[in-house]
Amino acid sequence: MLDVKRMIILRDLAAHGKVTAVADLHAVTPSAVSQQLRALEAEAGAVLVERDGRGLRLTPAGAALAAACEPVLAALERAQGAVRALDAEPGGELAVGCAPSALATVAAPLVAELAVRHPRLRPRIVQADPEEAVPRLRARRLDLAVTYAYPLLGAPPAPGTTVVPLFEDPLCLALPQALVPAYEQDGLAALRDADWVSAPAPSSCREMLLHACRNAGFTPRIAHECGDLRAGLWLVATGRAVSILPRLLCDAPPPGAAVRELPGPGRTLDVQVRAGTETQPAIAATLAALTRLTALAGPAALTALTALTAR
Numbered sequence: 001m002l003d004v005k006r007m008i009i010l011r012d013l014a015a016h017g018k019v020t021a022v023a024d025l026h027a028v029t030p031s032a033v034s035q036q037l038r039a040l041e042a043e044a045g046a047v048l049v050e051r052d053g054r055g056l057r058l059t060p061a062g063a064a065l066a067a068a069c070e071p072v073l074a075a076l077e078r079a080q081g082a083v084r085a086l087d088a089e090p091g092g093e094l095a096v097g098c099a100p101s102a103l104a105t106v107a108a109p110l111v112a113e114l115a116v117r118h119p120r121l122r123p124r125i126v127q128a129d130p131e132e133a134v135p136r137l138r139a140r141r142l143d144l145a146v147t148y149a150y151p152l153l154g155a156p157p158a159p160g161t162t163v164v165p166l167f168e169d170p171l172c173l174a175l176p177q178a179l180v181p182a183y184e185q186d187g188l189a190a191l192r193d194a195d196w197v198s199a200p201a202p203s204s205c206r207e208m209l210l211h212a213c214r215n216a217g218f219t220p221r222i223a224h225e226c227g228d229l230r231a232g233l234w235l236v237a238t239g240r241a242v243s244i245l246p247r248l249l250c251d252a253p254p255p256g257a258a259v260r261e262l263p264g265p266g267r268t269l270d271v272q273v274r275a276g277t278e279t280q281p282a283i284a285a286t287l288a289a290l291t292r293l294t295a296l297a298g299p300a301a302l303t304a305l306t307a308l309t310a311r
Helices: 003-018 021-027 030-044 060-067 069-084 101-118 130-138 177-191 203-214 229-237 279-293 298-310
Strands: 048-052 054-059 092-098 121-127 144-149 160-168 169-177 197-198 223-226 242-246 257-259 267-274
Touching: 003 021, 003 030, 003 060, 003 069, 003 130, 021 030, 030 169, 054 060, 054 267, 069 267, 092 101, 092 130, 101 121, 101 130, 101 144, 101 279, 121 279, 130 144, 130 160, 130 229, 130 267, 144 160, 144 279, 160 279, 169 229, 177 203, 177 257, 197 203, 197 229, 197 257, 203 242, 229 242, 229 257, 267 279
Parallel strands: 092 121, 092 144, 197 223, 197 242
Antiparallel strands: 048 054, 144 267, 160 267, 169 242, 169 257
């Protein structure tokens, strides 16, 4: 019988390509990953990985087993959900990854909501951008992940996950007050010579900024990188920079910084779970709470969520 945890390690090696990356993801040593892969080969009766320079690559047998992993894991999650559904009330710790921009408007209200409706649940909020949260979710270090996606970038959901949309979050241009007339006359093209503030690479927020500017006919000169784009508004307020960021981060721009909503699609805030866990009582209760909190969508929902957080 194949060990499920070892299959997960093989799947993650197929996704990330490096033993060190898999080791970091599972918080173990690279040698421990290699040992688990050798044990899985013994169970499978086949060579699953082979040397490729200083790294490893999957053999055809390894690739086939990795591809078969997701349906097996989803079935096991559903089986576990059937057992847990016998509990009268969901309880226990629940690790919830959350994008920084959604901590105030989604994570904090969620904690308050669950405390009232499901006091036996103990949500543990972990700040993480989607690039970090989704691998942790798939590695079972998170139970849910509040993430975001930019439809225009066309990135598909990660294999083995189920995505539940929450609400739309438009994109906004943040610019110095002095540049507002030029922007209103010529659009983004008026800012082709400006210094731009962006999230560090790799980041879908950065990719969206590049996409928007290139659609306007230029490649932006990224002069400043800020992991906290809300803090980047203070660079805009100096009169020496511009930026594109989600509206969730534009609620209180500093004096000197103007905010204008951009036309077209922005990003979607969503929650991701591992496929098959949707019926587990704790996950189902949390998904229901999130959809209740964000049911209004648009500006009204953001206002309501912020007000709830402040109580």
